Structures are given as structure tokens and as C-alpha cells.
Amino acid sequence: xxxxxxxxxxxxxxxxxxxxxxxGVSEYxxxxxxxxGLKTLSPDQCDLKPAEAQAEITGLSxxxxxxxxxxxxxxxxxxxxxxxxxxxxxxGTRWQKGMLVLxxxxxxLQPKEVPLETFFHKIVxxxxxxxxxxxxxxxxxxxxxxxxxxxxxxISRSHGSLTTFNILFKNKDDQFSSKGE
Numbered sequence: 001x002x003x004x005x006x007x008x009x010x011x012x013x014x015x016x017x018x019x020x021x022x023x024g025v026s027e028y029x030x031x032x033x034x035x036x037g038l039k040t041l042s043p044d045q046c047d048l049k050p051a052e053a054q055a056e057i058t059g060l061s062x063x064x065x066x067x068x069x070x071x072x073x074x075x076x077x078x079x080x081x082x083x084x085x086x087x088x089x090x091x092g093t094r095w096q097k098g099m100l101v102l103x104x105x106x107x108x109l110q111p112k113e114v115p116l117e118t119f120f121h122k123i124v125x126x127x128x129x130x131x132x133x134x135x136x137x138x139x140x141x142x143x144x145x146x147x148x149x150x151x152x153x154x155i156s157r158s159h160g161s162l163t164t165f166n167i168l169f170k171n172k173d174d175q176f177s178s179k180g181e
Contacts (some may be wrong), residue, residue, distance in 0.1 A: 001048040006030055011051035014041075019051055079132055091120045092170045116168070123165050127176065130155055 001012070003025065010022040017034040024031035032039050041048070060067075098116035137143065137151045160178030169175045 001043045001050070003028065003030065003043050005050075005054075006043060013049045013051040014039075015047050079128070079135070090124065090170055090174050091117065092168060095120070095168055120168055123162070123168065126162065127159075130158055
């Protein structure tokens with residue numbers, strides 16, 4: 001392993017010492033904390049390997065901000081975390097520029113008015129957060145399959161409770177389903 005590819009906090013694997021964390025990097029040597037203690041090693045002269053996934057981008061010549069922005073955009077799309085302007089597109093045409101009015105039973109109290117776009121944004125936010133929660137549950141390494149199924153049932157029931165608001169969605173694919181999809 002080349003010293004240029006190492007950084008503080010990086011996890012590495014040594015054939016004799018096992019898993020370690022880089023604590024310092026100098027011109028030729030690295031300090032790595034293993035279970036057996038702190039070792040000073042020359043990564044060029046021992047069989048160190050990265051213990052975590054690595055990415056190397058060669059021949060790519062774009063500004064770092066563009067790379068980060070494109071990566072974030074892809075993540076937002078993958079996690080179904082829509083932007084505000086795309087949320088309004090999901091709202092049924094007849095509801096756009098509409099108003100949600102909540103009238104209390106006591107006529108002496110003022111009603112509360114909320115633009116439907118704002119209310120709809122909150123509903124879509126709940127849907128998106130349920131999707132992310134579902135992904136995290138499915139990917140959680142310490143949950144048993146039975147625990148995952150049990151938690152999925154809670155998510156499905158939540159989706160089922162939110163089907164009341166399906167009337168607001170333009171497309172059926174965007175609506176809540178008691179199946180949690």
C-alpha cells in the first residue's frame with residue numbers, strides 16, 4: 001500500500017496485527033492503532049491493505065463541487081427525496097393553489113388555513129421518510145429477519161393510515177398503499 005493513499009482515520013488490515021485505524025501519517029511512516037497497541041509502520045514495506053471500500057478516479061477532470069453535486073443528486077433520486085418543485089408536480093391539478101381550512105367546533109375560534117402545496121409537501125415528506133426507514137431496516141445488520149418483518153408491518157400500517165390523503169396525488173404510483181410500497 002502506498003503512503004500517499006493513506007489518511008488519518010482510515011481502517012487498514014495488516015496480515016499479523018489485524019484490523020487497525022491510522023492515527024498519523026508522516027513522509028515515510030504511519031502510526032496505526034491495532035488491538036495490540038500503537039504500531040509505527042512503513043506501508044510501502046509491509047502488506048497493509050485498505051479495510052474499507054476505496055474509490056480511485058483517474059482521468060476525470062471536473063470540479064470537485066460538480067462531482068459532489070452530481071453524487072448528491074443521484075442519492076436524492078435513489079432515496080426518492082424529491083425537491084420542492086417536483087413535489088407540486090405530484091399534486092393533482094384540481095388541488096394546486098388550493099387551501100386546506102381547519103374549522104374548530106367552537107365558532108368563537110378562528111379557522112386555520114394552510115396552502116395545499118404546503119400540506120402536500122408534508123405528506124410527501126412523511127412518505128419519503130417511511131421509505132428511508134424501510135431501507136434502513138432492511139439493511140440493518142443486527143436485526144433478525146423476524147424483527148425486520150415485524151417493523152415492516154408497522155410501516156405498512158402507517159402507509160395504510162395515510163391512504164386517506166391519496167386523493168391529493170395526481171398519479172396512482174405516488175399514492176400510499178397499505179402494502180407499504
